[in-house]
Amino acid sequence: MHARFVRGAVRSAAVAAAVTGTLTWAPAANAQPSEPTPSSSAAAADTPAPDAGSVEITTRDTAGDVLPGAAFLLLDSAGQEAGRGTTDAQGKLTFPDLAPGVYRLKETASGSPLHEVVADQDVIVTPGATTRLTITDSFKAAKVLLQAKDDKTGKLLSGATVNIGTGTSTLLTLTTGAKGTASGELPVFSRKTDFWVKQVKAPAGYDLYKPSKTFTAGPGAPVTVTVTNSKTATSPKPHPSDKPTPKPTGTPSTPADTPGSGTGGAKPSAPATGTPDAESSSTAAASLHGDSSPPNPAGSLAHTGANATPWIAAGAGLLVIAGAVSLIAVHRRTTTESEPDDNSKTD
Numbered sequence: 001m002h003a004r005f006v007r008g009a010v011r012s013a014a015v016a017a018a019v020t021g022t023l024t025w026a027p028a029a030n031a032q033p034s035e036p037t038p039s040s041s042a043a044a045a046d047t048p049a050p051d052a053g054s055v056e057i058t059t060r061d062t063a064g065d066v067l068p069g070a071a072f073l074l075l076d077s078a079g080q081e082a083g084r085g086t087t088d089a090q091g092k093l094t095f096p097d098l099a100p101g102v103y104r105l106k107e108t109a110s111g112s113p114l115h116e117v118v119a120d121q122d123v124i125v126t127p128g129a130t131t132r133l134t135i136t137d138s139f140k141a142a143k144v145l146l147q148a149k150d151d152k153t154g155k156l157l158s159g160a161t162v163n164i165g166t167g168t169s170t171l172l173t174l175t176t177g178a179k180g181t182a183s184g185e186l187p188v189f190s191r192k193t194d195f196w197v198k199q200v201k202a203p204a205g206y207d208l209y210k211p212s213k214t215f216t217a218g219p220g221a222p223v224t225v226t227v228t229n230s231k232t233a234t235s236p237k238p239h240p241s242d243k244p245t246p247k248p249t250g251t252p253s254t255p256a257d258t259p260g261s262g263t264g265g266a267k268p269s270a271p272a273t274g275t276p277d278a279e280s281s282s283t284a285a286a287s288l289h290g291d292s293s294p295p296n297p298a299g300s301l302a303h304t305g306a307n308a309t310p311w312i313a314a315g316a317g318l319l320v321i322a323g324a325v326s327l328i329a330v331h332r333r334t335t336t337e338s339e340p341d342d343n344s345k346t347d
Contacts, residue, residue, distance in 0.1 A: 055125060059134075061139065062190070142193075146225050147225070150229065160229065162199045195216070208229075
């Protein structure tokens with residue numbers, strides 16, 4: 001019934017419009033909201049949150065030069081990627097519109113074959129502020145090969161220790177092994193760095209290499225350092241005639257021609273044939289003087305430190321006296337024996 005009424009109303013309106021020509025009809029407005037225009041949507045997206053912050057990175061090397069092309073990745077506290085990018089020609093990179101919090105910054109590439117990347121680090125973003133960081137990428141270390149050689153034969157020598165450094169700083173110490181070589185990594189601070197080499201321990205049987213050598217090394221480049229050693233000179237064995245005269249000890253001896261010298265150098269004369277032996281002579285001399293001390297052994301002189309010449313002279317005098325006494329005794333005995341014979345002849 002309602003539908004019949006609506007159809008009738010529409011028919012009546014159509015008739016009235018045909019009669020008067022002034023009546024119009026329009027459908028009711030849609031109740032659903034309309035979609036925003038593209039321009040208003042873009043404006044809302046470009047407007048940052050009132051408490052957003054940002055991170056600005058500047059990348060340099062240890063020589064102070066900027067590094068373009070360095071790649072970085074930024075992770076939020078949940079480990080999700082919050083941004084990534086590479087530094088421009090001025091070595092700069094910016095991560096905008098970051099919610100306040102702690103982020104993790106990772107350098108994935110230095111943008112140069114001569115440089116290393118830095119370790120990961122935390123970055124704190126504060127509301128409405130820009131956190132500025134300077135990233136310094138170090139140069140790659142130089143590869144050093146040390147050799148120690150015999151200066152005559154070129155044989156590689158083990159046990160040689162050297163220090164390598166620059167300025168007043170020692171950066172690397174190497175000791176050659178059984179093959180006469182050693183290797184290590186030497187820190188480099190520029191594209192070309194000058195270094196010095198000084199040997200602090202020589203191989204066994206060799207003299208120390210005292211001169212200080214210098215060389216130049218670049219980042220990541222191999223370099224060979226060679227030190228030479230000469231054999232230690234051995235002193236020749238002394239010839240018997242080259243032996244040094246031993247130094248005298250104690251009080252120097254008295255010259256031979258000085259009277260009273262105990263070592264005057266006078267050689268005792270050999271006993272003459274037919275003379276009494278030294279023992280009997282010494283005994284006779286001792287009996288005359290009442291000396292009861294035992295005589296010296298035959299064939300030897302007393303080593304008392306006195307000159308032997310006076311003793312020889314005294315011995316000769318004693319012998320003469322003993323001979324004279326013997327002659328007197330014999331003469332008296334002969335006289336005594338002859339006296340009775342004379343008396344008998346007288347009677």
